[in-house]
Amino acid sequence: MTLGFVLLVHTAFDRAEQVARYFAANGCPVVVHVDGKVRPRLFQQFRDRLADEPLIRFSRRTRVEWGTWSIVRATQMASARLLKDFPDVRHVFLASGSCLPLRPVAELRDYLDAHPETDFIESVTTDHVTWTVDGLEEERFTLRFPFSWRRHRRLFDAYVAVQRRLGLKRRIPPGVSPHLGSQWWCLTRRTLDSILTAPDRAAIDSYFSKVWIPDESYFQSLTRRYSTQVESRPLTLSKFDVHGKPHIFYDDHQPLLERSDCFVARKIWPRAEGLYATFLDDNRTATRRAEPNPGKIDRVFSKANERRGQGRPGLYSQARFPAPGFENGLTCARYNVFSGLDQLFEDFGSWLSGRLGGRVHGHLYAPDRAEFAGGETVMNGCLSDSAALRDYRPTQFLSNLLWSTRGERQTFLFGPGDAQDVVPFIARDPNATIVAVSGAWAVPLSASNADFDTVKAEAARLQRAELVFLRTLRTPGVAARVHQWTLADFLADPPERLRAVMDEMSGPGPRRLTDLPAMRDTRGIPDFLFRLRNGGVKPLVMGNFDSNGTIADRGPAAQRHAG
Amino acid sequence: MGLISSYRMRLRRRYWRARAFRRRRQLRVVRDRTRSFGPGAILAASTVRNERARLPYFLDYYRAQGVDHFLFVDNGSDDGTCDYLAAQPDVSVWRTRASYADAAYGVDWLNWLLRQHAHRHWCLTVDVDEFLVYPFCDTRPLRALTDWLDASSVRSFGAMILDMYPKGPIGGRSYHEGQNPFEIASWFDSGNYMFERNPMYGNLWIQGGVRARTFFADRPRKAPALNKVPLVRWHRDFVYVSSTHALLPRGLNLTYDAGGGEKTTGVLLHAKFLSLFVDRAAEEAERSEHYRGAGEYRTYAGGLDGQTDLWCKWSERYINWRQLEILGLISKGNWA
Known part of the structure; x- marks a missing residue:
């Protein structure tokens, strides 16, 4: 009889009974503390059983x-009773009614026999604590907390604020060095006895009774005062979620719990029949005797906390609908947007898909329908090519497409003739790479056989849209990688301009692009622009062409206008 | 949320409570077994009309998940639905012949029953063609979920509708009583949902899926809402205001995270598009007892016959909740 248990119980009495009986059957004395809130009749029944x-x-x-403080008080009373009633007990293990031993008690006893002088208690100095939820670390020890956090949250917060403002601080009693840690521990009789019979216990208790969450600091700090050998980890596997609530174990955690090699786990769902049946059966096949290793379980639960806290970037769903500014990544994957180049080159799309791989769409935001790659009418995730559906929520159309095609780089063409509502979103998105040649729409337009008035009206419409587009690319907060040239600027050296872009997208390639797609005839452009200007539509986005049809070497005035 | 808007919402809640109160007389008890369940029981509530063929599987599905008692309003069935329900040991049935549309599409009746019987119970309000799927539903009963929600101080659980459809004509394979409808309608749209926050009630307004893709591609605003908050730890002061899409008080509608994280959510697999539906669409369009004068049904009746195929090559075949989680349709949140 070297190991005794203190069991704190407030609910699920049948499970507590099961666990207490299991300990007792293995020769371990148990002192149960039942919460004073439990009705006397219920308590009496439990006790009688x-x-x-x-x-x-x-x-x-x-x-x-x-x-x-009450929870420390309960622990003190039960521990004192255990030490008094069972003088043979050398280690006291603090557990709750929802704890479950994962390994036979005999193994735990052997383990403690091998470490007879060791106190197993997580005990970390306040500077090193990273897990507190409320942000109160050192202040737990230096402020007063007379108000309940659960019932009088406002008073609690207000009183903390007042003390901070006034710089009120409590004196920490001499001999106490503040430490924090899990409230579940296993202490030696010597240490526990020293704590409970300390000559200044009254003073220490009255100090800790106003510390915030003393059950995570009372024994943790005082152990440091008396213990000769502290192992700063609990023997109880206990995980907390982002709100500071303990994670709960269910039947489907059984393999995970078995592999953890921990001695005791909390908190177990009271109706997890499978877990109780498995782990309270000492006749099950012997397990390996390894050191406790909660690493695997840690990963599962820290992933869950991450899912709750940060979520999956780029996902918009019924579970995750971030307010503006809280997206943590507007979209889930990198993508490319090419504006204007398809006007300049013949069959630019198929050239791009040869160069870039991934999926190269046409104009996803074309006025009549979303031009999915390969002329498809439906895309991954059953995304429809209907322009009405797309324009109803244009940014979600894009984020949906990117989400459903995760793992495959998406590229699409864009232009001033397309629906423009999505532009501010793309511009703010660090996942976007925008390659834009402004005024490139003049190239096919200059070759148009339509009546000049129609052409002029079309030019005015496209230019107006493009000016807004260019302005958006220059607003503060643009996070997309933007490569933007005026038509004149681009035409000065098309292979070099394209090479820089291609290098960025698909890694360094040959020094000069040799397999450029066929370029449309641009000789008519200066003349076309001249006619436009004289027709009353001032060309603003094409850059400077001089009257000889060559490109002027002055800086692109169009960019100044557009900015 | 200022004082004035809070007060307006309070008035609105009273209005819905008053409606429920006024329509309580329309309900006639057929079988009341509400004394048979104890304090912690999980309830389910539903309005039905001529759903005899769907009921056996519905009841078995939710019994297996751990629903302890069912509350039904039978709205003038003539196919034996009412008798069938009254014969079940864990069902209480009320009956009415009054107008479904006038009772806000059944909301008033259910609000009244929930107020009377569901106070402090977890209650699942679903239609008979909606089947709840939540994270870990293959290994953990509904009680595990509600206990966890209780422990996390969460009062409501969101589950959007996921429309399921068969591959091939809707009328192609006929559904027989007791059959798992998802043996036939096992496909769904995985990534074409659209979201918007409803400023009035704070809930998400979700549209999309197969119905938006096929029937509402040219007028998306009219596409049916898919957001639902079916599972609520009921309090007698709560009310559903618009089907189960939204509740008051507004805090119950916040089943999504607006700070970038994900909250634990499920889906209601919607077994609407079965052979049973083709005739039903024509009938409901005629009866005009559904939302917007059954405009939705008229759309179906117009665009739908037994030959309609909703399937496309990007449709996903339903496997389990983990698949839905990976697709991003539901989330485990921090329930691990």
Whole structure:
């Protein structure tokens, strides 16, 4: 009889009974503390049910409230009772009614016999604590907390603020060095006895009774005062979620729990029949005797916390609809937008898909329909090519497409003739690479046989849209990678301009692009622009062409206008 | 949320409570077994009309998930639905012949029953063609979910509608009683949903899926809403205001995270597009008892016959909740 348990119980009495009986059957004395809030009749029934087991005793009861001194008080009373009633106990293990031993108690006892002087208690100095939810770390020890956090949250917060403002601080009693850690521990009789019989215990207790969440600091700090050998980790596997609530274990966690090699786990769902049946059966096949290793379980739960806290970037769903500014990534993957180049080169799309791989769409935002790659009418995720559906939520059309095609780089063509509502979104998106040649629409237009008035009206319409587009690309907060030239600027050296872009998208390639797609005839452009200007539509986005049809070497005035 | 808007919402809630109160007389008890369940019971509530063929599977599905008691309003069935329900040991049935549309599409009746019987119970309000799928539903019963929600101080659980359809003509394979409808309608649209926050009630307004793709591609604004909050730890002061799309008080509608994280959510697999539906669409369009004068049904009746195929090559075949989680349709949140 070297190991005894203190069991704090407030609900699920049948499970607590099961676990207490299991400990007692293995020769371990148990002192149960039942929350004072439990109705006397219920308590009496529970007590009577366990009356036949001499190794199970009940301590005096106190009303326990989360985060307050009462829980330490309960632990003190039960531990004192255990030490007094069972003088052979060398290690005291603090557990709750929803704890479950994962390995036979005999293994735990052997382990403790091998470490007879060691106190197993997570005990970390306040500078090193990273897991507190409320942000109160050192202040737990230096402020006063007379108000309940659960019931009087506002008073609690206000009183903290007042103390901070006034610089009020409590003095930490001499001999106490603030440490924090999990409230579940396994201490030696010597340490626990020293804590409970300390000559200044009254003073220490009255100090800790106003510390915030003393059950995570009382024994953790005082162990440092008396213990000769502290192993700063709990023997109880216990994980917390982002809100500071303990994660709960279910039947489907069984393989994970078995592989953790931990001795005790909390918190177990009371109806997890499978877990209780498996782990309270000492006749199950012997397990390996390895050191406790909660790493695997840690990963599962930290992933869950990450999912709850940050979510999957670029996902918009019923579970995740970030307010503007909280997106943590507007979209889920990199993508490319080419504006104007398809006007300049014949069959630019198929050339691009040869160069870039991935999926190269046509004009996704074309006025009549979304031109998916390969002329498809439906895309991944059953995304429809209907222009009405797309324009109803233009940014979600794009984020949906990118989400459903994760793992495959998307590229699409764009232009001033397309629906423009999506532009601000793309411009703010660091995943976007925008390659734009402004005024390139003049190239096919200059070759048009239509009546000049029609051409002029079309030019005015496209130019107006493109000016807004260019202005958006220059607003503050643009996070997309933007490569933008005026038509004149681009035509000065098309292979070099394209090479820079292609290098960025698909890694360095040959020094000069040799397989450029066929370029449309641009000799008529200066003359066309001249006619436009004289027709009353001032060309603003094409850059400077001089009257000889060559490109002027002055800086692109169009960019100044557009800016 | 200022004082004035809070007060307006309070008035609105009273209005819905008053409606429910006024229409309580329309309900006649057929079988009341509400005394048979204890304090912690999980309830399900539903309005039905001529759903005899769907009921056996519906009841079995939710019994297996851990629903303890069902509350039904039978709206003038003539196919034996009412008798069938009254014969079930864990069902309470009320009956009415009054207008479904006038009762806000059944909302008033259910609000009244929930107020009477569901106070402090977790209650699942679903139609008989909606089947809840939530994270870990293959290994953890509904009670595990509600206990976890309780422990996390969460009062409501969001589950959008996921329309399921067969491959090939809708009327191609006929559904027989007791059959799992998703043996036939096992396909769904995975990534074409659209979201918008409803400023009035704070809920998400979700549209999209196969119905938007096929029937509403040219007028998306009219596409049916898919957002639902079916599972609520009911309080007698709560009301559903628009089917189960939104509730009051507004805090119950916040089943999504607006700070970039993900909240735990599920889906309601919607077994609408079965052979049963083709005749039904014509009938409902005629009866005009559904939302917007059954405009939706008229659309179906116009664009739908037994030969309609909703399937496309990007349709996903339903496997399990993990698949839905990977696709981003549901989320485990921090429930692990």
